[in-house]
Structures are given as C-alpha cells and as structure tokens.
C-alpha cells in the first residue's frame with residue numbers, strides 16, 4: 233500500500249507494510265471538520281502499552297509523515313526497553329502547522345481516536361505539542377501522559393531529560409578518565425533550549441567549563457544571565473571547532489555528520505538530541521577517531537521516565553531516582569561495547585533487543 237500523495241517528493245513512495253515491516257499497527261485518523269489528519273504507529277507492545285509523543289508538524293507530504301512516525305515509534309521501543317520500563321514503542325504525528333491548525337476541537341477529536349485504541353497506545357508531548365494540549369486530549373481519552381501539573385501530570389519533561397543526559401555524561405567521563413565527573417573539563421553544548429539550559433546548570437555545578445551556542449538569542453541571554461561564566465560562540469561550526477573535552481548536541485537530529493566527526497577535538501559525545509547519527513556508519517567513524525559516543529536514546533530517556541511515572545500517579549522523587557539509573561545503564565552499554573568489540577550504539581541496540589526478547593517472551597506464558 234502506498235500512501236504517496238505528492239509525486240514531487242524526492243524520495244521513493246512509501247510502502248507502509250514494507251517500511252513498517254517490524255511494526256504491529258499503523259492507524260490513519262481523519263476528521264474533516266477540524267482538519268485533523270493524524271497517524272499513530274505502534275512499533276511494539278512486547279514490553280507493555282506503546283508510549284510516545286504526538287508530533288504536530290507541517291509535513292510536506294503524507295509519505296514524509298509516515299516515514300517519520302515509523303522511524304520515531306521504533307526508536308521509542310528501544311528507548312523504553314533500555315530504560316527498563318514496562319512500555320512498548322509508539323508515536324503519533326498530526327499533519328499541519330500547529331500555529332494555524334491546532335484547536336481544542338481538533339485535539340479532542342484526536343483524543344477520541346487515541347481512546348479507540350483502548351490503551352494499546354499512550355500519547356504525550358513532542359515537537360509542536362505541549363502539556364496544555366495533553367490536558368485537552370485527556371478530556372476525551374484515558375491514555376494520555378505529560379499533562380500539566382495542575383491536572384496531576386508530570387509537566388515539562390526536559391528537567392529529567394537534562395538530568396539523565398548529565399548522568400550518562402558522568403558514566404562516559406568515568407569510562408574515559410576514570411572518574412565520574414565533568415569537573416575541570418570543557419563541555420560544548422549546542423542548543424540551550426529547554427533541555428540544554430538545565431544541562432548547563434548541572435555542568436556548572438559539577439565544576440565544568442561550559443561553552444554554548446544557540447541561534448535563538450533569548451535562550452543564550454537566559455543562560456548568560458544565570459551563569460555569567462559560560463562562554464558563547466557564534467554557531468555550531470565554531471563550537472565543534474573549539475577545544476572541547478565533551479560535545480553535547482542538544483538541538484536537532486543529525487548533528488553527527490562525517491565532517492563534524494573529522495573536526496571534533498572532544499573525546500566524548502553525549503547530548504539530548506534524538507537521532508544524532510546523521511547516517512549509519514557514523515558510529516564506526518566516531519570509534520575510529522577514539523571518540524566515545526553515549527547513544528542518544530540511552531542518555532535522553534529521562535523525559536520518557538518522567539512521563540511514564542505519571543501513569544502511576546506522578547512522584548518527581550521516584551522519577552528522578554529512576555533517571556539516576558541512566559548512569560548504570562550507560563556504563564553497561566560501554567561495558568557491552570568493549571566486551572563485544574562493537575561501537576556503543578550497536579551495544580545499546582543489542583541490550584534493548586535482548587530485554588524486548590527475554591521479558592517480552594514472558595507475556596506468552598499462559599496464566600490459566
């Protein structure tokens with residue numbers, strides 16, 4: 233089945249069954265009066281109900297949206313598995329510009345479609361959706377997390393995402409220099425938005441020298457106001473080219489290109505951004521250059537841990553304690569990589585797949 237709607241798309245048309253060969257379910261949702269066009273993809277429920285955010289984005293074509301939702305939902309299965317959560321992987325996209333299309337009615341229509349999946353998929357925030365939107369969706373749907381704290385939700389997930397990235401970075405520091413601290417090291421943070429800003433605080437408190445860049449001047453000003461000792465450089469190129477011990481991509485995906493890997497003086501890469509490897513093979517190039525890469529989905533699972541905790545009635549302390557475990561998980565990824573002679577990105581995939589297999593299998597035991 234092809235979902236292609238735009239012959240001008242530079243990529244070949246999508247065959248959903250072929251591209252989604254690993255996926256369990258892909259649901260197209262349409263509500264003409266509100267303009268809702270959404271796709272929910274459930275990659276795996278081997279470990280529990282699929283959880284993943286709803287991305288509200290003006291995709292150029294339906295195929296682009298399908299590719300994105302299939303890719304993102306697969307990533308969520310791996311993230312949840314490695315984080316030790318009893319959750320599967322799913323994701324949803326709403327096609328359109330949130331600035332003009334988003335309305336209470338559209339979000340509630342979407343909520344009814346998510347409700348119809350009867351708990352196989354739980355939604356949350358992602359690019360273009362916020363806790364307030366989750367509150368609207370929750371008026372029609374029981375399977376929502378990441379709501380506002382006023383509605384009993386976990387609120388802004390960037391707090392524990394940054395905390396988890398910092399834990400992963402400590403594990404990388406230990407593997408590289410023998411001590412789990414960034415004290416005395418120079419860390420470059422690309423992107424000081426919601427996550428990057430909190431990460432800078434952890435780094436400064438740990439005694440690191442921090443260099444940042446962000447094209448959004450108000451974000452830079454906020455960091456400089458709070459931490460005057462932080463150095464600002466013009467752009468990512470300048471940051472990557474400066475003398476760093478650690479590079480933390482906290483902006484967009486695809487940050488680790490061949491050129492970046494060649495230029496980088498840092499010996500550790502550890503940041504919040506999703507899908508940092510620009511293409512398959514970059515993980516090997518990093519290894520060949522002696523750069524330790526802390527896999528993105530391993531270290532940035534703090535936000536998922538935070539919103540998953542909401543399903544039990546949110547406790548920040550309990551969620552933070554779980555996010556502290558990212559230190560041990562990252563350490564075990566590095567140990568597995570060393571033992572198996574593979575890059576950490578491959579080791580992380582192996583550990584996640586092993587847990588999906590071993591724990592997922594238990595659900596096949598007949599309980600009488």
Ligand SMILES: NC(=O)c1ccc[n+]([C@@H]2O[C@H](COP(=O)([O-])OP(=O)(O)OC[C@H]3O[C@@H](n4cnc5c(N)ncnc54)[C@H](O)[C@@H]3O)[C@@H](O)[C@H]2O)c1
Nearest residue numbers: 389390393422423425426427446448482483504505506535
């Ligand atoms: N928020 C979470 O809980 C969470 C969880 C997991 C992963 N992530 C990932 O972490 C990354 C950051 O998320 P966020 O919530 O902080 O987003 P955000 O939008 O608040 O911040 C991103 C920042 O990056 C800046 N930026 C854009 N292009 C840049 C460039 N070329 N160089 C430097 N900076 C640039 C933006 O101006 C913005 O300030 C994203 O990739 C996101 O998918 C976030």
